[in-house]
Amino acid sequence: MNTPCYVIDSDALRRNLSVLQGVTQRTGAHILLAQKAFSCYALYPMIGQYLCGATASGLYEARLCHEEMPGGENHVFSPAFKAEDVDELVDICDHIVFNSLRQLSLYGAKAREAGCSVGLRINPEKSTQEGHAIYDPCAPGSRMGVTAAELETAMVSQPELLTMIDGLHFHTLCEQDSDALEVTLDAVVEKFGHYLKSMKWINFGGGHHITREGYDIKRLERCIMKMREEYGLEVYLEPGEAVALNAGFLHTRVLEIQNRESGRIAILDTSAACHMPDVLEMPYRPPLQGSGCPDEKPFSYRLAGPTCLAGDVIGDYSFDYELKEGEMLTFCDMAIYSMVKNNTFNGMPLPSIWIKDGDRMSLWKEFGYKDFKNRV
Numbered sequence: 001m002n003t004p005c006y007v008i009d010s011d012a013l014r015r016n017l018s019v020l021q022g023v024t025q026r027t028g029a030h031i032l033l034a035q036k037a038f039s040c041y042a043l044y045p046m047i048g049q050y051l052c053g054a055t056a057s058g059l060y061e062a063r064l065c066h067e068e069m070p071g072g073e074n075h076v077f078s079p080a081f082k083a084e085d086v087d088e089l090v091d092i093c094d095h096i097v098f099n100s101l102r103q104l105s106l107y108g109a110k111a112r113e114a115g116c117s118v119g120l121r122i123n124p125e126k127s128t129q130e131g132h133a134i135y136d137p138c139a140p141g142s143r144m145g146v147t148a149a150e151l152e153t154a155m156v157s158q159p160e161l162l163t164m165i166d167g168l169h170f171h172t173l174c175e176q177d178s179d180a181l182e183v184t185l186d187a188v189v190e191k192f193g194h195y196l197k198s199m200k201w202i203n204f205g206g207g208h209h210i211t212r213e214g215y216d217i218k219r220l221e222r223c224i225m226k227m228r229e230e231y232g233l234e235v236y237l238e239p240g241e242a243v244a245l246n247a248g249f250l251h252t253r254v255l256e257i258q259n260r261e262s263g264r265i266a267i268l269d270t271s272a273a274c275h276m277p278d279v280l281e282m283p284y285r286p287p288l289q290g291s292g293c294p295d296e297k298p299f300s301y302r303l304a305g306p307t308c309l310a311g312d313v314i315g316d317y318s319f320d321y322e323l324k325e326g327e328m329l330t331f332c333d334m335a336i337y338s339m340v341k342n343n344t345f346n347g348m349p350l351p352s353i354w355i356k357d358g359d360r361m362s363l364w365k366e367f368g369y370k371d372f373k374n375r376v
């Protein structure tokens with residue numbers, strides 16, 4: 001096996017999908033794959049057997065769902081749509097969610113004419129997370145969603161806008177449990193409750209860590225049932241992470257060991273900056289098979305990439321044995337927000353993508369110099 005390469009574990013994916021399907025079976029909620037987290041369309045037919053469809057961040061992802069998950073619902077949201085994309089979007093999508101009243105007034109009528117259900121993203125202004133400000137759409141100065149005050153004002157001057165909206169959409173969570181959803185939903189009801197009565201649906205967005213061990217699924221289901229029973233709404237959820245959580249690996253090899261005064265450094269043939277950018281952006285330390293925290297096991301190493309970026313460091317780990325050149329290492333939980341964010345900075349090769357199903361391994365994608373040259 002050439003490294004670096006990703007391996008997607010179909011069995012792990014199936015386990016996640018059954019958990020999500022259970023929620024749909026018990027509550028009637030529609031669950032969609034947020035493609036921006038995971039776009040391996042070879043698995044869309046399988047995903048489509050468990051979920052109701054997918055959601056897109058724009059034209060390309062919407063096209064991908066249209067082509068590769070036929071029969072599934074196709075939803076799209078963007079902070080601002082391009083005029084030239086809207087015709088195709090309303091043609092291939094079932095739901096389109098606008099981020100502003102201006103966008104709604106520009107494209108809402110066209111969407112309805114095309115038979116596309118129209119939504120408006122709201123900002124409940126209820127932050128339920130600390131530490132990840134770049135993932136908090138409720139942070140002050142956010143460009144995401146219409147606030148209750150903005151909506152009130154608009155309803156006085158342009159009341160006809162309200163008649164164009166079929167549903168409200170919020171997305172405020174990131175890797176959170178259902179307690180945060182409950183708090184958010186209370187804020188939504190308090191601030192937007194009087195609009196909900198005239199709506200057909202509500203979309204709870206993503207960030208629900210439903211397939212993580214210990215996630216409180218019962219409370220999630222109570223939140224869904226409350227909207228269905230008290231307001232008669234269809235409920236949509238669009239998780240990305242939860243669909244492919246812990247369902248992928250990144251295999252890499254050690255290129256060189258440096259014995260420095262500061263400690264040992266292993267340079268790998270994979271790069272945080274190119275192949276796991278969330279490690280630097282979020283930041284986080286990805287799990288690595290057979291390793292411990294620094295100094296927990298006898299041999300500690302800083303694992304780093306081969307690019308020019310001084311900060312291309314994946315993290316500090318320890319091992320039971322001494323690492324050697326050519327040794328293969330396996331990072332876990334590498335299906336989400338990895339392949340979709342890859343880049344060829346420094347001319348780094350893109351890792352190939354394998355799909356594992358039971359004992360069978362098949363090579364799905366392989367990249368080379370041409371892919372780099374095409375992208376520069």
Ligand SMILES: *Cc1c(COP(=O)(O)O)cnc(C)c1O
Nearest residue numbers: 034037171205206207239240241
């Ligand atoms: C990112 C995003 C999602 C998916 O979020 P996860 O954290 O991967 O579950 C869903 N909806 C919207 C609007 C998003 O921006």
